[in-house]
Amino acid sequence: MSGAQSDVRGSAAAPAVRPGTLFARLRRWVKGFSALNILLGVISLGSIACIWEFAGPLGIPMVKEVPPPSEVLASARDLVVSTQYWKGWLLSFQRIGIGFAIAQLIGIPLGLAMAINRTSFNSIFPIVEILRPIPPVAWIPISIVFWPTREQSVVFIVFLGAFWIVLLNTIGGASNIDRVYKRAALSLGSNSWDLFWKIILPATLPSIVTGMAVGMGISWEMVVASEMIAGDTGLGYLLWQSFQNNALAQVIVLMFSIGFAGYFSSALIRTLGRFATPWRQLK
Amino acid sequence: MASEPTITKAEKQHGKTPAVIRLWRLARSPAFYQGLLGVAVFFLLWYVLVDLIGLWRFSGLPKLVGGIEEWLSPDPVFGVSIFTAEYYRHIVASLFRVFSAFFAATILGVAIGILMGWRRVFFGLTFPILEVLRPIPILAWIPLAIILLPGRELPIIGLTFLAAFFVTILNTLLGVQAIDKVYFRAAQSLGFTEWQTLWHVIVPGALPYIFVGLQIAMGACWFSLVAAEILSGSAGLGYKVWETYYYVQFPTMVSTMATLGFFGYISSALVRIAGHRLMRWRANVLAGV
Amino acid sequence: MQGALSIKNAGKIYDPGGSHVVALDGISLEIVAGEFCVIVGPSGCGKTTLLNAIAGFDQLTAGEIWLDGELMASPGKRLKPGPDRMVVFQHGALFPWKKVLWNVTCGPLKQGRLTQAEANEKAREFLARVGLHGIEDQYPEALSGGQKRRVEIVRALMNDPKVLLLDEPFRALDALTKSVVQEHLLELFDFEPETIFFITHDLEEAIFLADRAVVMTTRPGTIKKIVDVDIPRPRDLKVLTSSRFLALKAELGAAIHEEAKMAFESGERELA
Numbered sequence: 001m002s003g004a005q006s007d008v009r010g011s012a013a014a015p016a017v018r019p020g021t022l023f024a025r026l027r028r029w030v031k032g033f034s035a036l037n038i039l040l041g042v043i044s045l046g047s048i049a050c051i052w053e054f055a056g057p058l059g060i061p062m063v064k065e066v067p068p069p070s071e072v073l074a075s076a077r078d079l080v081v082s083t084q085y086w087k088g089w090l091l092s093f094q095r096i097g098i099g100f101a102i103a104q105l106i107g108i109p110l111g112l113a114m115a116i117n118r119t120s121f122n123s124i125f126p127i128v129e130i131l132r133p134i135p136p137v138a139w140i141p142i143s144i145v146f147w148p149t150r151e152q153s154v155v156f157i158v159f160l161g162a163f164w165i166v167l168l169n170t171i172g173g174a175s176n177i178d179r180v181y182k183r184a185a186l187s188l189g190s191n192s193w194d195l196f197w198k199i200i201l202p203a204t205l206p207s208i209v210t211g212m213a214v215g216m217g218i219s220w221e222m223v224v225a226s227e228m229i230a231g232d233t234g235l236g237y238l239l240w241q242s243f244q245n246n247a248l249a250q251v252i253v254l255m256f257s258i259g260f261a262g263y264f265s266s267a268l269i270r271t272l273g274r275f276a277t278p279w280r281q282l283k
Numbered sequence: 284m285a286s287e288p289t290i291t292k293a294e295k296q297h298g299k300t301p302a303v304i305r306l307w308r309l310a311r312s313p314a315f316y317q318g319l320l321g322v323a324v325f326f327l328l329w330y331v332l333v334d335l336i337g338l339w340r341f342s343g344l345p346k347l348v349g350g351i352e353e354w355l356s357p358d359p360v361f362g363v364s365i366f367t368a369e370y371y372r373h374i375v376a377s378l379f380r381v382f383s384a385f386f387a388a389t390i391l392g393v394a395i396g397i398l399m400g401w402r403r404v405f406f407g408l409t410f411p412i413l414e415v416l417r418p419i420p421i422l423a424w425i426p427l428a429i430i431l432l433p434g435r436e437l438p439i440i441g442l443t444f445l446a447a448f449f450v451t452i453l454n455t456l457l458g459v460q461a462i463d464k465v466y467f468r469a470a471q472s473l474g475f476t477e478w479q480t481l482w483h484v485i486v487p488g489a490l491p492y493i494f495v496g497l498q499i500a501m502g503a504c505w506f507s508l509v510a511a512e513i514l515s516g517s518a519g520l521g522y523k524v525w526e527t528y529y530y531v532q533f534p535t536m537v538s539t540m541a542t543l544g545f546f547g548y549i550s551s552a553l554v555r556i557a558g559h560r561l562m563r564w565r566a567n568v569l570a571g572v
Numbered sequence: 573m574q575g576a577l578s579i580k581n582a583g584k585i586y587d588p589g590g591s592h593v594v595a596l597d598g599i600s601l602e603i604v605a606g607e608f609c610v611i612v613g614p615s616g617c618g619k620t621t622l623l624n625a626i627a628g629f630d631q632l633t634a635g636e637i638w639l640d641g642e643l644m645a646s647p648g649k650r651l652k653p654g655p656d657r658m659v660v661f662q663h664g665a666l667f668p669w670k671k672v673l674w675n676v677t678c679g680p681l682k683q684g685r686l687t688q689a690e691a692n693e694k695a696r697e698f699l700a701r702v703g704l705h706g707i708e709d710q711y712p713e714a715l716s717g718g719q720k721r722r723v724e725i726v727r728a729l730m731n732d733p734k735v736l737l738l739d740e741p742f743r744a745l746d747a748l749t750k751s752v753v754q755e756h757l758l759e760l761f762d763f764e765p766e767t768i769f770f771i772t773h774d775l776e777e778a779i780f781l782a783d784r785a786v787v788m789t790t791r792p793g794t795i796k797k798i799v800d801v802d803i804p805r806p807r808d809l810k811v812l813t814s815s816r817f818l819a820l821k822a823e824l825g826a827a828i829h830e831e832a833k834m835a836f837e838s839g840e841r842e843l844a
Contacts, residue, residue: 040407048412062431122314123321130322133547135506137513138521138540141528145343217418224420225510229525236422243426251426259419266418468629469665471653473679473731483678487669564669564711 067249075249079257084238089261092227092234095151096219096265099158103215107163108208111170116200121171128167136160137225144230154226154234161222162215166208169215173207174200202277209273213266220262235261350537361532363523363539374542376519377512381504381550384440388447388500393493396455401485413452421446421507425514439511439519446507447500454496458489491565494558498551505547520546575734575767576640577603577626583634584621594792595621599635601786601795603735606765610782612772612828614835618793619771620662620739626769627737628653639734655679655731660724660738666712672699672723673708679731691730698726701763702756718749722756729760738770742777751809754781762806775828779803779820780811787827790835797827 053070055063067075079085114121136157143153177200185199227236235258242250309315332341334348353359357366364370399406424445428438466488470480512521520543527536559565584596595618603609611619624630626637628651637645645651653659658679666675676699677691686694696708702722712720721741728736742750758781761768772778778785779801787797803816811817 036403037407037410040404041411044408045411045415065430066427118314119317122317123324125321126318127321127325129548130544132544133502133505133551134540134544135502135509135521135547137506137510138524138543140513141524141536142344142540144528146340148340221420221422221506225422228422228425229510229513236420239423239426243429248426248430255419255423255427258423259416262420263418463665465661465663465665466667468627468653468659469661469667471629472627472655472657472659473727474655474683475678476682479682483670484667487667490669562669564713 067252071249072252075247076253079250079253085257088233088235088238089257092223092236092258092261093265095155095158095223095227095234096216099155099223100162100212100216100219102155103159103162103166103219104212107166107211108170111167112174112196112200112204114167115171115174115204116196128164132164136222137229140226140230143226150231154223154231157226158219158222161218165215165218166211169207169211170204173204173211176207177203205273205277209270209277212273213269216266216269217262220258220265224258345533345537347537349534353534354538354541359535361527361530361535363532363535370538370542373518373520373523373539374546377508377521377543378546380436380440380443380519381501381508384443384508385447385501385504385550388444388451388504389497392448392451392500393455396452396493397459397481397485397489399452399456400459400489401481413449417449417453421503422510422514425511428511429515435515435517439508439516442511443504443508446503450500450503451493451496454499455489455493458492458496459485461492462488490558490562494554494562497554497558501551501554502547505543505550509543573605573765574640575605577601577735577767577769578638579603579622579626579635580638581635582622582625582632582637584618584625584630585633588633596625596632597792597794599793599795601798603767603769603784605640605767608761608768608770608781608783609786610770610772610778610784611786611788612775612778612824613788613793614773614790614828614832616835617788617790617831619788621793623659623737623739623769623771625651626735627657627659655683656734657737658728658731658733660721660728660736660741662739662741662743664712664720664724664744666720666724666727668712670711671708672710672712672715675712676708676723676727676730679727683731685732695726695730698729698760699723701760702726716749717745718753721745721753725757725760729764733766735767735769738768740772741770742774743772750777755808757781758805758807775821775824776812779817779824780807785820785824787824787831790831790838796831797824799824 049069051058051060052063052066053068055066056068058064110124114124139160140153140157143156144150147153147156181199181203182195185195190198223234224236224239227234228240231237235254239251239254239258242248242254326347329347332338333344334346353361354364356364359367362369363373395409399409421442424442425438428441428445432438432441462485466484467480470484475483508519509521509524512519513525516522520539523539524536524543527533527539579599579601582596582599583594586593586595599622601609611622613619621630625632625645628645631647631650632645633647635646636643637651639656643649666672667678670678673692673695676695677686677688680686680691680694681688699705699708699722702725704719704722704726707715707719707723712723715723725738725741742753745753754777770778770781782801785799785801786795787799788794789796799820801820803811803814803820
C-alpha cells in the first residue's frame with residue numbers, strides 16, 4: 001500500500017545498538033531508502049534534467065525560456081570562484097544568524113512566561129494575534145524608516161518572521177506538558193525553580209526545536225525578501241541583480257544556492273536539537 | 284482559574300455552546316479584560332512614543348491618531364480611506380489573487396499529497412524533485428515567474444500559488460502517513476477495495492493535518508502575495524504599502540497594513556471554520572480548545 | 573457449519589538473518605467449527621503474532637493454516653485479510669470520522685451482500701442485542717469504552733465471518749465494564765455460535781469465555797497446555813465462583829504464572 005516503513009520487530013530481544021552513535025544513525029538512515037525509491041528518484045530527476053536540457057531544440061513552450069542545466073552548471077562554476085558570491089553567503093548567513101538568535105532570545109523566555117503565567121498570556125496574546133497576520137514583508141517600510149542602518153532593518157524583518165513561530169511553538173509546547181509530570185515533581189518535593197528547569201524547560205524543548213527549524217526556513221524567506229526589496233548585499237540582492245542584468249543562468253544558480261543554504265541550516269538545527277533531546281531517539 | 288461555568292441544556296444536547304452564552308461568559312472572565320488591557324497598552328505606547336513624544340527614531344513612524352483619522356476620513360488627504368474606491372480596488376485585487384492561488388494550490392496540493400501517500404511509486408517519483416525545489420525561498424522564484432508567465436497578474440498569482448502548493452503537499456502527505464495503521468487493517472479485514480480505502484480511510488483520516496496545512500498555506504499566500512506585489516505589482520495591498528512608503532504617505536501606510544492583517548486573519552479563520560465543519564466528529568476534541 | 577480452523581506446525585521467525593527472534597515454534601491446533609477457543613499467555617508470547625497470521629496481516633515462515641479444508645496460508649502462499657476472518661482490534665479501530673451505523677454496516681454494504689435497508693435493520697438488531705439502543709447516529713468518540721467495544725464486535729459479526737478473531741479486545745476496559753461486555757459477548761455466542769479465536773492475558777477471562785483454553789509459552793511461542801473448559805453454557809458471572817471454575821483456574825494458573833515470570837525476567841515487550 002502506501003509508503004509504510006517496516007516495523008522493527010523483535011527489537012526487544014535484539015542487542016541494543018547505542019542509538020546515539022553517528023554510525024548507527026547513518027546506517028538506519030540509509031536503510032530507510034529502499035532500492036525502489038532510489039531507482040524512482042534517479043528516473044524522475046534524470047528525466048526532468050533531460051527534458052530541461054533539451055527543451056530548446058524540442059521546442060517545449062515555457063521551459064525553453066529557461067537556461068538549460070549545462071548553462072546553469074557553467075554559471076555555477078563561474079560563481080563559485082567569485083568573492084562576491086561567497087561574500088553574499090556570509091552576509092546573508094550573518095543576518096539570519098543575528099535576527100534568528102534575537103528571535104529565540106526574546107521569544108523563548110516570553111513564550112515560557114506566557115505559558116506559565118495565565119495573566120501574562122491573557123494580556124499579551126490578543127495583541128500578538130492582531131500583529132501576527134500582518135506579513136513581515138509589509139513591515140519593511142516601517143523597518144527602513146525606524147532603523148538607522150539598512151543592515152538593521154533587514155535583520156529586523158528576519159527577527160519578526162522567526163519570532164512569531166518560536167513564540168507560538170514555545171507556548172504550545174509548554175502548555176501541553178502532561179500535568180502528571182508536574183504533579184510527580186511536586187510530590188517528590190521540587191520547588192518552583194527546579195520545576196521550571198528540570199521539568200518545564202526540558203519538556204518544552206522538542207517544541208522549541210521544531211519552532212526553531214521552521215523558523216529557520218522562514219528566516220531565509222525573510223532575508224531573501226528584504227535583500228531583494230531593500231538590500232544592497234547578500235544572496236537575495238545578488239539574485240535580484242542577476243535578474244536585472246538578465247543573467248538568468250546565474251539566477252538559477254543563486255536560487256538553488258539559497259535553497260541549499262536554507263535546507264542546510266534547518267537540518268543543522270534539527271541535528272543539534274536531537275542532541276539536546278536525546279530521550280527522543282528511541283522509537 | 285475562574286470558577287467553572289455551568290453547562291447549559293443546549294450544550295448537553297448538541298455539544299455546542301450558543302453564541303450568546305459564549306459572549307456572556309467571555310465578558311465575565313478576567314482573561315477578556317486582561318486582553319483588552321494588553322491591546323490598550325500597545326496602542327497607548329504607540330501614541331505616546333510616536334504621536335506625543337517622538338522619541339528617537341519613533342518620530343519617523345506613522346502616527347496612530349493621524350493614521351486612524353485618515354483611514355476613517357470621508358475626504359482623505361492621500362486619497363485612500365474606507366470611503367474611497369481606490370481602497371477597495373486594492374483589497375479586491377489582493378483578495379482575488381490570494382483566493383485563486385489558494386484554491387488552485389489546495390486542489391492540486393491535496394490531490395498530489397494524497398496520491399503520494401497512497402501509491403509508493405508515485406511517491407518515489409515525485410518526492411525527490413519536491414525536496415529539491417521546496418527549500419528554494421518563494422521569492423527567489425520571482426525572476427522565473429516573470430519570465431515564464433505572461434502578463435502582470437499571472438506571475439503574482441503563480442508565486443502565491445507556489446508558496447501554498449508546497450506547504451499543502453507536505454502537510455497532506457504527513458496527514459496520510461500519520462493515519463493509524465490499524466484503520467488500514469480494519470479496512471482490509473472488512474474487504475474494502477483500494478478505492479474504498481482511499482475514500483473512506485485515507486481522505487478523512489488525513490483531514491486534520493490537511494487543514495493545519497491549509498491554514499499555514501493561507502499565511503504563506505499572504506506573505507508571498509505582499510512580496511510579489513511589492514516587487515512587480517501595480518495594484519493590491521502589498522503594492523500599496525510600498526507606494527505609501529515611496530511617496531511618504533505614512534498615515535495610509537498604517538491603514539493598509541491594518542487592512543492586510545485583517546484580511547489575513549479572516550482568511551485563516553475561514554479555513555479553520557471550514558475545517559471544523561468538515562470534521563464534525565472531532566467536536567469533542569475541539570470543544571476543549 | 574463453517575469455520576473449522578486448522579493450524580499445522582506454525583512457525584514465525586522475525587529477522588531471520590539478523591536478530592532471529594523466534595515468535596512461534598511448531599504450533600499445532602485444531603479448532604472445531606463453532607468452538608470458542610481462547611489463547612492465553614503473558615505479553616510478548618506470540619499470541620498476537622498467531623492471530624495476525626490467521627487474519628492475514630503477517631506471514632508464517634513455517635507451517636500451514638487451513639480453513640474448512642482449504643489451505644489458506646503457508647510460507648509460499650500469502651494470505652490476504654478478509655471478512656471471513658474478521659478482526660476485533662485491541663485498541664479499537666472504529667473509523668472515528670464515520671457514524672456508528674456506517675461503521676457497522678460498511679462491511680456487508682461494500683461487499684454488496686446486503687442492501688442499505690437490510691443492513692440497517694440487521695445492524696439495529698445486533699446493537700440491541702448487546703444493549704445499545706439509539707446510538708447509530710453518533711460518532712464513536714461520543715461513546716464510552718465499553719460501548720465502542722460492543723459496536724466493534726457487532727461490526728465484525730455483521731460480516732458473517734467464518735472465524736471471529738479478537739485481539740485482547742477487553743484489555744483497556746476496567747474490570748466492571750469488562751464483565752458486562754463479556755456477558756454480552758457470551759450472549760451473542762449462545763444465540764449464534766461461530767468459531768471464535770480470542771487471545772488474552774487474563775486467565776479468568778479465558779476460562780469464563782472459552783470452550784477450550786490454550787496456554788502459550790513465552791518466546792519461543794509454543795503450546796504448553798490445552799484444557800477443555802467443561803462448564804456448561806449459558807454461563808453467567810456466578811460461574812466465576814463455582815468449584816469447577818476454581819479448579820480449572822488452579823490447574824492453568826500454575827502453568828501461566830511460570831511463563832509470566834519468565835517473560836517478566838527477560839523484559840519482554842510485546843511484538844506487533
